[in-house]
Amino acid sequence: MAVAELSPSYVNSRLSATQLPSLSAPVTNRRRLALQRRPRTALISCSVVPEQVKAPVAVPAEDSRGKPECFGVFCLTYDLKAEEETKTWKKLINVAVSGAAGMISNHLLFKIASGEVFGPDQPIALKLLGSQRSFEALEGVAMELEDSLYPLLREVNISIDPYEVFQGAEWALLIGAKPRGPGMERADLLDLNGQIFAEQGKALNAVASRNVKVIVVGNPCNTNALICLKNAPNIPAKNFHALTRLDENRAKCQLALKAGVFYDKVSNVTIWGNHSTTQVPDFLNAKIYGIPAKEVINDIKWLEEEFTEKVQKRGGELIKKWGRSSAASTAVSIADAIKSLVTPTPEGDWFSSGVYTDGNPYGIAEGIVFSMPCRSKGDGDYELVKDVIFDDFLRQRIAKSEAELLAEKRCVAHLTGEGIAVCDLPEDTMLPGEM
Numbered sequence: 071m072a073v074a075e076l077s078p079s080y081v082n083s084r085l086s087a088t089q090l091p092s093l094s095a096p097v098t099n100r101r102r103l104a105l106q107r108r109p110r111t112a113l114i115s116c117s118v119v120p121e122q123v124k125a126p127v128a129v130p131a132e133d134s135r136g137k138p139e140c141f142g143v144f145c146l147t148y149d150l151k152a153e154e155e156t157k158t159w160k161k162l163i164n165v166a167v168s169g170a171a172g173m174i175s176n177h178l179l180f181k182i183a184s185g186e187v188f189g190p191d192q193p194i195a196l197k198l199l200g201s202q203r204s205f206e207a208l209e210g211v212a213m214e215l216e217d218s219l220y221p222l223l224r225e226v227n228i229s230i231d232p233y234e235v236f237q238g239a240e241w242a243l244l245i246g247a248k249p250r251g252p253g254m255e256r257a258d259l260l261d262l263n264g265q266i267f268a269e270q271g272k273a274l275n276a277v278a279s280r281n282v283k284v285i286v287v288g289n290p291c292n293t294n295a296l297i298c299l300k301n302a303p304n305i306p307a308k309n310f311h312a313l314t315r316l317d318e319n320r321a322k323c324q325l326a327l328k329a330g331v332f333y334d335k336v337s338n339v340t341i342w343g344n345h346s347t348t349q350v351p352d353f354l355n356a357k358i359y360g361i362p363a364k365e366v367i368n369d370i371k372w373l374e375e376e377f378t379e380k381v382q383k384r385g386g387e388l389i390k391k392w393g394r395s396s397a398a399s400t401a402v403s404i405a406d407a408i409k410s411l412v413t414p415t416p417e418g419d420w421f422s423s424g425v426y427t428d429g430n431p432y433g434i435a436e437g438i439v440f441s442m443p444c445r446s447k448g449d450g451d452y453e454l455v456k457d458v459i460f461d462d463f464l465r466q467r468i469a470k471s472e473a474e475l476l477a478e479k480r481c482v483a484h485l486t487g488e489g490i491a492v493c494d495l496p497e498d499t500m501l502p503g504e505m
């Protein structure tokens with residue numbers, strides 16, 4: 071069944087009754103036209119049997135009570151309950167995205183709306199959170215989503231209030247954060263952005279689904295994720311992730327380039343630790359064609375001295391060439407991170423994610439968000455991988471990233487409810503290319 075948008079005046083003046091499609095579709099497939107706010111057009115369903123014209127039914131305003139503000143054409147909603155009776159569509163899921171008017175979101179939102187991330191039969195409601203300054207840009211984003219006519223995209227709401235946007239959220243992709251201003255240290259950024267994630271954690275705790283999955287992208291993302299989960303005690307700590315998938319994807323690409331193979335031959339790549347320059351891309355456990363990467367590459371000096379730096383400096387290199395940060399590949403990596411949780415992990419492989427360390431089998435300090443190898447059954451949950459090996463070189467580097475995250479944790483104690491903050495970060499470990 072196709073869908074056409076026709077303004078009421080167009081209907082009256084240009085089309086005769088017999089030219090117009092019928093609105094009386096079968097009950098299981100009928101759409102409810104809920105005209106809520108700023109309706110600009112009438113949504114007409116083009117069913118196969120013409121002949122009869124009925125005006126779209128304006129559902130009274132009370133019908134929209136409890137819903138946050140809808141945007142434009144997305145105020146005209148489907149009757150999902152009736153449609154579900156056809157069993158052809160899954161239940162609508164609520165995906166909240168913060169920083170929705172930013173560069174990363176500008177790529178990610180269109181991937182999500184197209185069905186590429188959650189699947190081609192998964193209807194989506196996008197709840198977009200912006201800052202006061204970006205509100206008009208947010209409207210622009212919503213207009214582009216309207217114009218893209220995605221069949222899976224059933225609702226779009228825009229707001230600057232996290233309590234409104236996170237209402238019933240099943241996924242929260244927390245991208246929005248402040249950039250590091252001139253002269254600002256990592257500790258200043260931890261405090262500035264930490265406050266955003268403390269507030270958003272509280273909002274998630276109050277109004278999101280009890281099983282919401284949260285992916286924190288805004289930097290410094292590991293400690294922001296820790297702040298967020300500490301402020302959301304009613305949501306399992308296991309549900310919070312810090313994005314390190316971009317680092318994993320970059321590491322896979324570098325190993326593929328060095329080995330002279332296409333990147334689909336590279337597997338079992340872990341990023342351990344912080345999304346910072348102390349991160350540890352693990353070549354000891356990585357495989358190429360299912361064989362240890364160390365044996366295939368056979369250049370220990372490159373692996374120990376150059377590989378990690380290449381992964382870390384990739385974003386900086388890209389800015390030098392292109393003048394822009396790596397928003398597109400970051401969006402791809404967020405899509406990958408979600409797909410890794412909603413589809414079963416291929417046998418024997420794993421993926422990296424920054425997750426809460428309590429109960430980890432590697433001896434890493436508890437109470438921090440640390441990137442580790444995970445496997446999922448595709449149900450949104452994950453388990454930490456047990457069959458990984460360590461040597462002294464890997465252990466020492468992991469310990470450095472662990473020490474950094476423990477120091478960051480002390481810096482934000484005022485935001486996690488753990489007392490007075492003491493900040494003694496030794497050096498600036500922001501990744502080049504990310505602010």
Ligand SMILES: NC(=O)c1ccc[n+]([C@@H]2O[C@H](COP(=O)([O-])OP(=O)(O)OC[C@H]3O[C@@H](n4cnc5c(N)ncnc54)[C@H](O)[C@@H]3O)[C@@H](O)[C@H]2O)c1
Binds near residue numbers: 171172201204266316
């Ligand atoms: N984890 C990673 O792998 C990774 C990779 C790249 C970038 N990042 C980080 O992602 C973040 C976003 O990057 P970007 O390139 O999209 O930046 P951007 O500046 O283009 O967009 C950020 C958006 O967030 C909005 N914002 C600021 N405060 C907000 C708040 N409290 N609530 C909602 N929205 C808010 C801003 O108005 C802006 O529109 C940055 O912190 C960046 O460092 C992380």
